[in-house]
Amino acid sequence: MNTFLAALSSGTSRGAIFALVALGLVIVWRGAGIVNFAQMGQAMFSTYIASTLITNGNSYWIAFFVALISGAVLGALLDILVMRPLSNKKQSELLSSESMRAAVPVIASLGILGVLQALAGIIWAAEERGFPAPAKQEGFTVAGNVLPFTSFDLFVVSIVTVTLIITTLFFTKTGIGLAMRATALNQEVAKLSGIRTNRTRTISWAISGAASSLAGLLITPTSNLSPNSLDLVLIVGFTAAVVGGLDSPAGAVLGGFILGMVISFVTFYSTPEDVFLAILAVLLIVLIIRPRGILGSKDARRV
Amino acid sequence: MLKVENLVTRFGSVVALDDVSMTAQESKITTVIGANGAGKSTLLRTISGLEHPAAGSITWKGQSILGKRPEEIVRLGIAHVPEGHAVISELSVEENISMGSLFRRKKYKSDVTAAMDEMYALFPRLKERRKQLAGTLSGGERQMLAISRALVSRPQLLLLDEPSLGLAPLVVEQIIDSVNTLCRTTGLSVLLVEQNANTALGVADHGVLLALGKVVADRPASELKADATLRAAYLGY
Amino acid sequence: MRAVSNHNKKSIARTSLIRTLLFVAAILLVGAQFDAYNQGQLAVVLILFIGVLSVTLLTGISGQLSLGQGALMAVGGYSTALLMINYKLSLWVAVPLSVISSAIAGLLLGIAAARLRGPYLAGTTLVIALAIPTIANRFMSVFKGDEGLPVDVGYPPQWFSNLFGEPGYEQWQLYVALPFAAIALFFASNILKSRTGRMWRSIRDNETATSLSGVNFSRQKIYVFVISSSFAGLSGALYGLRGLVGPSVYPVSLSLLLLTAAVLGGIRSITGAFIGTVIVVFLPDWIDLVLVNFELSEQVSNYLPALISSLLLILTVVINPAGVAGTRLHKHK
């Protein structure tokens, strides 16, 4: 019973973070039609910034907000410096085909990931670091029994829930949210409606950058920070996004929790070596049975 | 009002517009007719900034709009309804319409609501389906929606590309009528591209006949309509 | 009609053969000028060139982006190592057999991947690249976990030494890799010029049109995967023969290295594949040549090759997407 509870609780707090990562991927996918493989590289980078601030004596919360802002700025910069010039290159021969138009930004994002990791290595990485949590990492005690659910886990789950609600409202209730959805769905019509699509795309990148920085800040206290430490998180987050539906924010959340539970229960009840194979199995099953993801819309652009 | 001079647009080695000059007059319906592939749509797409011309000039109210991005050109008062009921099917009817007014929301908040209401008055069927996804509408409704999306930005010039495509004659008539009424009552200028020359020339004040990217005739609509030889040579009926 | 196409086939084969022989001659001549270290590096170039060709065929020619070529290399490597260790086969037998096993792996992957496109395919293959090496730990008794299976090219047979003199260890690696690279080059340039190559290009350029024109789209896609996997498997087998077949030999970064090489050189051309491979293999050495003049800490110099190759990757995609060999290609068209 204890094991079951532990698995459930670990799956919940992990799942919340994977949901956030998946959400970041979904936002850029919807906003710019790109799967951003550099996303957790950006998160790693802004978490290092936070870590440096804390080491230099600043409070956790200052570091927290600076990291979110720098995540957003970094995201916007990457769009302006790399992705926008790339999308203006559509005339070139390499990008002339539909399939390559989808593939080339992925390649570019892998390049960005490499640059960010190398830079982080040059600037910060002599040692693997830890990262503090803003809440106690000791389990709640109920009837003398220590539950494997800590104040920090509670913090993670609530802050992720709030973020998800805000994001949903932003997309459905605000004009800029509508502009972003329109840009994602049909650029030409969006442009003809007077929407400055370059700008909305940059905003997508910024929001996604902030969301993934939040994920980085929330996941590093239970792991360690190094230039490559978030690589796995990205892969799990990607799987979560695909499982839920790459164009559906609600799907991202669902996918995140499914992956959190799968990983948690496999680790608790089977051997940890099976985790990657389990991730692969979940991904393949979903892609074969329902390629657009559980909540993905029917004509999701599967390019 | 809108003046196009010596416009050349190329797609690779294919010349789609070859030295095209024409004007759209204020508060008038100007129609561009021609066979399939004559360059009619390209003309509209070049005006609205979706295609980049290789040469020539486009002047709007005395100012060059050449090289401006489509989203800026809309802001100057030229709204484009591209071919094929261009709406976003994953968004609701309401969202599609309000999309066209997003850029005006800050400055003209009350006018945006008024404009939306006007659209529902113009096409009452859209009001009934406000919450539905655009993808669930019929072809005619989608065309109405596309036009509403363009009109809600309060343009002075409406570029309308083949509104009749794939629609039943009755629906076409209704749509063309609405546009015609709008032009006559509000002073909206319209540049109407049509393959169906009869319908177009029926409402238009002026007609431009394109063939293989070149202007072959530029006359009052009634004259064009009467010229049987031209019609036989370029439109095949 | 048939006679003409047969004739075409023959002349394509002949051009490819000449190209291949010139390639072999050039490698031998250049290799002779090199010291042992650079001969070893040249061997790595030949080995990875085969892997990069697998990317060129899959991504450049048929438009499918895979980040899991490293996993297919691992299939080739493990097959070779198991055949050599458990069945005492010579590498000249084991390597061709492992090409078959990677083709089978490619068939399975292709069946699963045939309905995936773009980022979906990229992400799925990335998960595969991560998951496959963990099998080595899952089935310890066969794959020997993290320690892996040590194999190498051994020493040349006596007749070879008698004829050509005793080659150094790195030189022998080069000689072993060369015939395989030559065969791969011959096949790749044949495929590209043939009807199959044109069909694959049309898959890339317009999926709908291709499926309308009666080409069995899914089957062709799977076929591309099988061919590409065979190349990757061959490359992986030879890569493992440098000393060890194990999870740390085929990390996820290896897949990314192949992709980087293919893009830098020019993802649509065989020449580009070779140029790109030369760049990624020799880049650290070139950087060192420059760095000798500066006092840089290890922390900086260790990350510089990764930084520069990633920057080159971004710049290539943004500024010159056709890669180094691209200019030539543009003229061609």
Add this chain to the structure above:
Amino acid sequence: MKNRASLSRSPRKSIAVISAALVGALALSAMPAQGASTPGVSDTEIVLGMQLPQTGLASPGYNKVDDAMRAYFDYVNSKGGVNGRKITLVAYDDEYKAGKTVTTASRLINKDKVFAMVGSVGTQTHISVIKDINRRGIPDLFVLSGYSGFYTDPKKYPTTFGSLGTYVTEAKILGKYIKENMATKNVGILYQTDDFGRNTVEGLGIAGLTFTAKKNAASFVAGTQGSGLDAQMQQLKDNNVEVVIVGAVASAFASAVASSNKIGYKPQYVVISVGSDATTFQTILGARGIPAASSAGLLAGTISASHAPSPGEADDEFVKAFKKINDEFNKGPATGKAWDNNVLQGMNIGYMMTAALMGAGKNLTRPGIINYIKNNPSKLSSAALAPLGYSATTHEAYTGFWIGKYDATAVLKPIDGTRKMWTTDSAKGPVTELKYTRPAIAADALPKVG
């Protein structure tokens, strides 16, 4: 028709010509074997090579070893070097990827023309090059890996010598201690599923401690400890394990303690020396917001073993001397030169290597130094509290360990107050007490070989 025939003939001819040229080129390209002088040794310099992970997931901690070694060599050089020759250490980053290790090894051998390899870090990576290095007769000295496969068959790898005890030996010694002192307790294990973890399980098995997966044995894939070990620690807690043996690296031990702390689980930890580095432990927990005093508290009471003094033993004469040299000569980054067990290991290897170079004499050759090391392990003393175990049957370094317990200041102290050394082999041999008096360090901190 005629035309076509001639078209097809000309390529055929050129193919023949090129093929003939190829055979010629092949013959040309074969080079004669290298000259006979000893590579890497000149009148003024000895070049040594090393490979280790300096970047990537496996690098933390180990990336300090080369700087420490180099610092010691620089110190030796400042005193005039060995027989008038300065020692140069060339270290390359292999990122802990075996494919890269092959390249860096070839570079060290062919480009930098190193005399010997020294202190190379890693098991999987070293497996990929050990055969080639031995085949070339290059000394492969003081390898920083406890993998017994490298050392227990000197006929297979005659030039390879270790600088650690094997994981099996250490596990046997700790296993015996647990058997004798915690017989009534429920003993379990947390290990990483690689050679290190498995050798640990093997050694404990010889000592009579066996484990059942999903009951009292929990494992994780090496390198994934970063994402927490909640599941593993929960499992051990649920099975009422009172003593947790940790066969994992230091960052994993830190993760395990953090995870246990979360669920209020406070078992007795017994940690293989690789995993019990106090500095790494405190750095990682410290950055997670656990202050040094609290993390020392979490570490306190943990049992571990060592063949050397603990880096925290400030009054040990070797620790004192090495620390001083490190402060003065280490050119690594600030965090890289911070004194810890990795730096101590690096210094110690530098010290032993210097001794071996001195002992091999003025006429330095590869077979010469290998013979010297093989025949004079007793002359290669160092900070270690056990003698080198090199013999005709094994090239493992230390077969002796002492068992200690961390005190409240994060220093490993002998468990019963007095230090007792235990020794055994990597096979089924018994664990016996070892009497060894470590030769003192000279005033100039240089090794003396008589």
